[in-house]
Structure formats: C-alpha cells, structure tokens
Amino acid sequence: MGPAGDGQRQQIDGTVQEMEMTTKSKQRVWGLAWVATAILLALAGYAIFFVAPRELTMGNIQRIFYVHVATAWCGFIAFFISFFGCIGYLASRQMEWDWLAVATAEVGLMFTTVVLITGPVWAKPVWGVWWVWDARLTTAFILEMLYIAYLLLRKMVTEPGRRAMISAVFGIFAFLDVPLCYFSIRWWRTLHPAPVIGGGPGSGINPVMWHVFLFGLAGFLALTVILVRDRYRMEALRQKISELAADLEEREESLESKEVTR
Amino acid sequence: MSLTRSTGAVLAKELKIELRTHDLTNTVLFFVLMVAGLFSFAFSPTVQESRRILPGLIWLAFFFAGTLMLQLCFVREQVNDTLAALRLAPIDPSAILFGKILANFLFLVVTEIVFVPIFSVFYNVNVWPVMGQLLLVLFLGTFGLSVVGTVFSAMTAQARMRELLLPLLLLPVLAPVLIAGVEATSELLGAHPGIGREWLSMLGGFDVIYVTATWLLSGFLVEE
Amino acid sequence: MRNFWSILAAYLAAWAIFFVYSATVGRRLARLEDEFRRLRERVSKD
Amino acid sequence: MNFALPTSLGVEFDRVEKRYGGLRALRRLSLSIAPGEFVALFGPNGSGKTTLLRMAALLVQPTSGKVRHIGAENLSPVDVRRRIGLVAHKALVYDELSARENLSFFAKLYALDNAEERVGRVLGAVGLAHRAGDAAGTFSRGMRQRLAIARALISEPRLLLFDEPATGLDRQGREWLEQTLTGLHEAGATLIMSTHDDSVASLAGRSIWLRAGRLERDTAAADAPLERGVRQ
Numbered sequence: 001m002g003p004a005g006d007g008q009r010q011q012i013d014g015t016v017q018e019m020e021m022t023t024k025s026k027q028r029v030w031g032l033a034w035v036a037t038a039i040l041l042a043l044a045g046y047a048i049f050f051v052a053p054r055e056l057t058m059g060n061i062q063r064i065f066y067v068h069v070a071t072a073w074c075g076f077i078a079f080f081i082s083f084f085g086c087i088g089y090l091a092s093r094q095m096e097w098d099w100l101a102v103a104t105a106e107v108g109l110m111f112t113t114v115v116l117i118t119g120p121v122w123a124k125p126v127w128g129v130w131w132v133w134d135a136r137l138t139t140a141f142i143l144e145m146l147y148i149a150y151l152l153l154r155k156m157v158t159e160p161g162r163r164a165m166i167s168a169v170f171g172i173f174a175f176l177d178v179p180l181c182y183f184s185i186r187w188w189r190t191l192h193p194a195p196v197i198g199g200g201p202g203s204g205i206n207p208v209m210w211h212v213f214l215f216g217l218a219g220f221l222a223l224t225v226i227l228v229r230d231r232y233r234m235e236a237l238r239q240k241i242s243e244l245a246a247d248l249e250e251r252e253e254s255l256e257s258k259e260v261t262r
Numbered sequence: 263m264s265l266t267r268s269t270g271a272v273l274a275k276e277l278k279i280e281l282r283t284h285d286l287t288n289t290v291l292f293f294v295l296m297v298a299g300l301f302s303f304a305f306s307p308t309v310q311e312s313r314r315i316l317p318g319l320i321w322l323a324f325f326f327a328g329t330l331m332l333q334l335c336f337v338r339e340q341v342n343d344t345l346a347a348l349r350l351a352p353i354d355p356s357a358i359l360f361g362k363i364l365a366n367f368l369f370l371v372v373t374e375i376v377f378v379p380i381f382s383v384f385y386n387v388n389v390w391p392v393m394g395q396l397l398l399v400l401f402l403g404t405f406g407l408s409v410v411g412t413v414f415s416a417m418t419a420q421a422r423m424r425e426l427l428l429p430l431l432l433l434p435v436l437a438p439v440l441i442a443g444v445e446a447t448s449e450l451l452g453a454h455p456g457i458g459r460e461w462l463s464m465l466g467g468f469d470v471i472y473v474t475a476t477w478l479l480s481g482f483l484v485e486e
Numbered sequence: 487m488r489n490f491w492s493i494l495a496a497y498l499a500a501w502a503i504f505f506v507y508s509a510t511v512g513r514r515l516a517r518l519e520d521e522f523r524r525l526r527e528r529v530s531k532d
Numbered sequence: 533m534n535f536a537l538p539t540s541l542g543v544e545f546d547r548v549e550k551r552y553g554g555l556r557a558l559r560r561l562s563l564s565i566a567p568g569e570f571v572a573l574f575g576p577n578g579s580g581k582t583t584l585l586r587m588a589a590l591l592v593q594p595t596s597g598k599v600r601h602i603g604a605e606n607l608s609p610v611d612v613r614r615r616i617g618l619v620a621h622k623a624l625v626y627d628e629l630s631a632r633e634n635l636s637f638f639a640k641l642y643a644l645d646n647a648e649e650r651v652g653r654v655l656g657a658v659g660l661a662h663r664a665g666d667a668a669g670t671f672s673r674g675m676r677q678r679l680a681i682a683r684a685l686i687s688e689p690r691l692l693l694f695d696e697p698a699t700g701l702d703r704q705g706r707e708w709l710e711q712t713l714t715g716l717h718e719a720g721a722t723l724i725m726s727t728h729d730d731s732v733a734s735l736a737g738r739s740i741w742l743r744a745g746r747l748e749r750d751t752a753a754a755d756a757p758l759e760r761g762v763r764q
C-alpha cells in the first residue's frame with residue numbers, strides 16, 4: 001500500500017485508541033446511570049402503591065394514572081425530539097441527527113405501547129369498556145401506527161444515506177399529522193377525562209399525589225434518556241462497523257493486487 | 263421557468279400518457295366498481311343501513327383505489343430512468359411532484375364523478391340534492407390523498423416490498439382525512455342535509471399543511 | 487382492595503415492557519460492541 | 533450542426549467521496565476537466581464511472597468533498613443544469629410517447645424557444661426523422677440510443693456526459709456517433725464519456741482510468757491505445 005494508505009491507517013489506529021480511553025470511563029458512568037434509574041423506578045413503584053392516597057371517586061384504580069400519564073408524556077417528548085431529529089438531518093445531512101431520530105422514535109413507541117396497555121386496564125372498571133374511539137385514545141393509536149410505519153420503512157431501505165433522508169421526510173409528515181388527528185377526533189367524539197394537571201379551574205390534585213407523580217415522571221424521564229442513549233450508540237456502532245469492514249476489505253484487495261503485480 | 267409552467271408541462275405529460283394507455287384510470291374504475299358490488303353482496307344492507315354505511319364505504323373505496331393507483335406513479339418513471347431526466351431539467355423539483363399530484367387528483371376525481379351516482383343507485387340513497395356539496399367534500403379529501411400519496415410513492419419507489427409499504431405509510435397519515443370526510447359526507451346524506459364548517463376546514467387545513475410540506479421537502483424527495 | 491388485579495396487571499405489563507425492551511437494547515448493543523471490537527483487532531493486527 | 537455556444541463548462545472534483553452504505557463508489561477522488569476537453573473514462577464495472585458522470589450531472593450528491601463546475605461561477609444552479617446534457621445507461625425517454633413528443637416535452641422543460649423547429653432539426657440530426665411519430669417503446673436498441681442522444685442534445689448543452697454511448701449501435705450508428713462527438717468537440721463543448729469501444733474512445737484527447745473509486749491513471753491521448761491494450 002502506498003503512503004496514502006499508511007496515513008489512513010494511522011488515522012484509524014489513532015481514533016481507535018482515543019475511543020478506547022473514553023469508552024471505559026463512559027461505560028462506567030452509564031452503568032451507574034442504569035442502576036440509579038432502576039432504583040428510582042423501584043422507589044416510584046413503592047410510592048405509587050404505599051405513599052399516594054386513595055382517590056375518592058375512582059378508588060385504587062386511579063393509581064394507574066401515575067404510570068399512564070407519565071409514560072404518555074415521555075412518549076410524546078420522545079416523538080417530539082424525533083421530529084427535530086428529522087428536521088436536523090434534512091438541514092445538515094449529518095447522520096447523527098438520523099440516529100437521534102430513530103432512537104427517540106423507537107423509545108417513544110415503547111412508551112406509547114405502555115400507554116395503550118395501561119389505558120384500557122383503567123378504562124374497563126371506570127368506563128365499563130376497554131376501548132372507545134375517543135380523541136386521545138385514537139390519537140395515541142394512530143401515533144403508534146405512524147411510528148410502527150416509520151420503523152418498517154427504515155427496514156425496507158438499506159442504503160443508510162437514502163434511508164435517513166426518506167425516513168426524515170416520513171417522520172416530518174407523520175408528526176404533522178398528530179395535531180390534525182387530535183383535533184379531528186376531538187370534534188368527532190370525546191370521553192377521555194380532561195387533563196387534571198394544568199386544566200381549567202376546579203382541576204388540580206392532592207399535593208402528595210402530585211409529588212408521587214413527579215417522582216415517577218423523573219424515573220421515566222431518566223429511563224427515556226438512557227434508552228435513547230443506548231439506542232443512539234447502536235446506530236453509531238453500526239456505522240463504525242461498516243466503515244471498518246470496508247477498510248479491511250479494501251486493505252485485502254490492495255494486498256491481493258500487490259501479490260499479483262509481484 | 264416558472265413553477266406553474268413546469269408543473270403544467272409535467273401534468274400535460276402525465277395526462278397524455280394516461281390518455282394513451284388508460285392503465286391507471288381503468289384499474290381504479292374497475293376496483294371501485296368491484297368494491298361497490300362486493301360490499302353489497304357481503305352485507306345486503308337495508309335502505310336505512312345504507313344511509314349509515316355509505317359515507318364510510320365511499321371513502322374507503324376511493325382510499326384503497328387511490329393507494330393502488332399511486333403505487334404506479336413513480337415506478338413508471340423507473341422503467342427508463344425518466345425521473346433522472348426530469349431531475350436533470352432546469353426546473354424546481356416541486357414541479358415534478360406537483361404535476362404528478364394534480365394528475366393523480368384528476369384521475370381520482372374523474373372516478374368519483376362516475377361513481378357517486380353509481381353508489382347512489384346501488385345503495386338506494388338519493389345524492390342528487392346534495393351532489394355539489396358532496397363532490398366538494400370528496401375533492402378536498404381526494405386532494406389530500408393525492409398529495410400525501412404521491413409524496414410517499416416517490417419515497418417508496420426504490421424501497422424493498424414497496425407494494426406493501428405504501429398503504430402502511432399512507433393510511434395512518436390519512437386518518438384525519440378519513441374522519442373529516444366521512445363525517446361531512448354523513449351530515450350531507452343524513453336526515454337534515456347540511457355541511458359542517460369544521461369538517462371542511464379540517465380537510466382544507468390538511469391539504470394546505472401537506473402541500474406546504476411537499477413544497478419545502480420536494481428537493482429531498484426526488485433525490486437519488 | 488377493589489380492582490387489585492387490574493392494577494397489578496397494568497403495572498406488571500408496564501414494567502415487563504420496560505424490562506424486555508431495555509434487555510433487547512442491551513443485548514443488541516453488546517453484540518455490536520463485540521463485533522466492533524473484533525473488527526478493530528483485525529484492523530490493528532494487519 | 534452548430535451546438536455549444538462559446539463558453540463551455542468544465543468540471544472539478546475535489547476530494548469527492550460517495551458511499552452507499554459500506555460500499556464506497558468513489559474514494560477521495562480529485563480530478564479536474566477543463567472547458568472544451570474531450571475525456572474518455574475507462575475502468576472495470578463498479579469502478580465508479582457512472583457515479584462520477586451522474587455526479588457531474590448534479591444527479592448524485594457526494595457524501596463528502598465538492599463538485600464544482602468550471603466556468604459556472606456566476607451561474608445559478610438552475611442555469612448550470614441548463615448547460616449539462618447526459619446520455620445515461622437507460623434511455624431517459626417515455627416509451628408511451630413518440631420520439632417527437634418526448635423531445636417536445638423536454639424542450640418545454642428547458643423553456644427553449646422555437647421548440648418545434650429545434651425538435652425537427654435534432655430529429656433529423658440523429659437520423660430519426662422518418663420515425664418521429666412512432667412511440668419510443670417500439671424502437672430498436674440502436675434507435676433508442678439515438679433518441680437518448682437527441683434528448684441530451686436538445687438543450688444545446690456545454691458539458692456533455694456520455695455513459696457508454698456506443699451500446700446498441702450498429703457499425704453505421706457508431707460512425708454516426710463518432711461524427712457527432714467530433715462535431716460537438718469542435719464546436720467547443722466539453723465531453724466526458726465512459727466507453728469500452730476502442731474506436732469511439734480514440735477520439736478523446738485525454739484518457740482517465742478508474743479503479744475501485746480511485747483515479748488510477750490519467751494520460752494524454754497519444755498513449756491511450758497502448759495503455760488500453762495492456763490494461764484491458
């Protein structure tokens with residue numbers, strides 16, 4: 001291999017060493033973050049059952065609210081970030097934005113699934129039915145469909161640059177749909193309880209409930225952050241692996257051609 | 263060259279090809295006719311039931327017919343790589359999309375004008391008194407379908423399993439159009455025909471939002 | 487406790503989803519790290 | 533035919549890289565082609581010739597690096613496009629439309645004045661005047677290639693990119709192609725052409741070999757036939 005090849009190789013070795021040094025300490029930090037989040041979530045579970053008071057009209061079933069609402073918020077925040085990831089990719093064409101968009105979309109989808117499962121379990125004893133096509137439920141359902149479609153689309157396009165671009169466009173189209181969906185269904189029919197937090201006069205909850213809710217929310221937000229980080233790292237590794245594989249292949253090719261010329 | 267003129271050129275080209283082959287319109291006409299018949303066999307609804315289910319049936323029939331048709335829209339350009347020829351031309355890339363959107367819209371509109379009376383006959387629902395308003399609602403919804411459908415057709419043209427992918431992407435995004443369209447149609451075919459302002463504005467709003475998004479993102483959509 | 491089983495089911499489902507998803511992400515990540523390390527060794531060995 | 537107005541367009545690739553996933557079609561390739569040059573591109577399949585040509589035509593964006601058009605410093609991107617013509621692998625014409633309709637449609641997209649007359653002239657120049665009204669789908673391989681070249685020439689481009697222009701042409705067609713290429717070159721247009729056809733390639737003033745997305749060799753025309761004999 002010529003001098004250009006050696007230079008390239010040094011560059012690779014340099015980045016490899018650099019990465020090795022940072023990954024060790026970084027891994028430790030993120031390991032700790034995992035443990036802390038797990039403890040936080042366990043404590044939140046305890047607080048929900050044993051600290052929060054019983055709701056007067058709904059009874060214990062109201063305890064689902066803490067998970068249901070907090071995960072809905074996390075899911076929505078994740079999708080919102082994914083929307084910005086899509087815009088960021090189209091504006092800059094930096095793969096990092098695409099990684100952020102897919103990481104948040106997948107984590108958001110996971111949270112929305114939890115919302116869609118806890119919702120009906122709450123609805124059954126309170127409304128008497130598992131499911132109604134109400135504004136929030138339907139919007140959540142369509143959100144789930146939109147982001148499943150987003151992930152399916154990503155599976156069907158193999159070339160990373162093209163995949164990033166197509167899925168960014170779809171991500172933007174999908175997110176624009178959410179307010180339209182919400183309002184169309186709200187005019188159509190609504191049954192879901194009005195927001196307790198930040199609603200009109202007469203709304204508001206017991207301060208203990210509020211604190212338990214915030215505590216739980218903190219746990220879920222922490223979970224969102226570390227899951228997104230891990231999922232993002234997966235995408236980053238995938239690119240590094242394909243680059244390394246391409247380098248290796250190239251090196252083998254040039255070795256072969258050297259032997260041929262000899 | 264101005265956006266309107268280049269859009270017009272692309273539209274004229276689409277129409278000329280369609281008039282020569284009739285591929286898209288024939289497929290859609292046949293599909294909608296089959297749905298109209300089969301649905302009647304499957305449920306044999308009474309007149310009252312018809313009045314209730316007809317709005318949903320009309321919209322679903324045109325939605326699926328549109329999805330079927332839109333799949334061909336960009337695949338056609340791949341046969342001789344003509345999309346590259348369009349992209350080489352010194353025109354705004356949104357002209358390529360807008361030309362195709364308008365063409366698809368026209369094909370679907372023609373189908374609707376033909377089929378609304380046929381549905382009316384098959385299901386014994388008198389649509390004549392509200393025909394104008396009904397077509398207005400249908401056109402607004404169809405335009406939204408054409409915009410999003412054409413864009414997604416451009417996106418998926420090079421994907422694996424694009425035939426399965428397009429409906430999966432399209433139908434959830436079109437949910438607001440379906441709800442607003444069906445509701446507005448139900449009101450028109452109901453006992454006291456009237457037209458809900460909010461449904462029209464929902465359909466119009468959908469069209470405006472997605473036309474704007476298409477215009478902004480068109481450069482990326484036709485990229486290789 | 488009224489509705490005890492509903493609440494329990496909801497919570498178990500939620501925590502199960504969190505756990506399973508985290509585990510799959512962790513496993514996929516570990517596999518990618520492994521592959522990356524293997525390739526890196528091959529690159530520095532050559 | 534009097535194609536190509538005085539100012540011609542060159543193209544410069546500056547450390548251009550194009551990746552398709554793990555595959556690297558072009559690897560930090562730098563190359564400059566001056567206005568008015570006639571360049572032949574050689575290289576085995578998959579060496580990056582098509583990507584290079586499509587990049588020069590602004591169809592493909594580089595993953596990194598820059599593509600600049602020499603002589604286009606004061607032009608808007610749309611005006612740069614207006615001055616580029618491409619003859620690609622596929623014909624870039626609509627099978628359902630006739631030869632004349634195809635050319636008229638593209639003339640309209642390029643906003644050319646007296647389009648009808650121009651279409652007639654180009655059809656005559658490529659030897660398709662007698663089949664002008666027939667659908668392009670009914671054409672033989674060689675006639676399609678003639679139509680593809682007509683499509684590229686309709687806007688009188690200053691930078692012409694040919695991807696294997698001789699494919700599908702019979703001997704007579706090749707002679708015609710050689711005459712056309714020489715005419716365009718003499719009229720001052722820049723020509724870049726990938727080819728496997730020796731006699732067509734021998735017209736070029738400069739030969740460039742690509743291998744695995746890299747520049748392997750770049751020589752003046754005099755050495756070309758000898759080099760080709762060794763390499764291919």
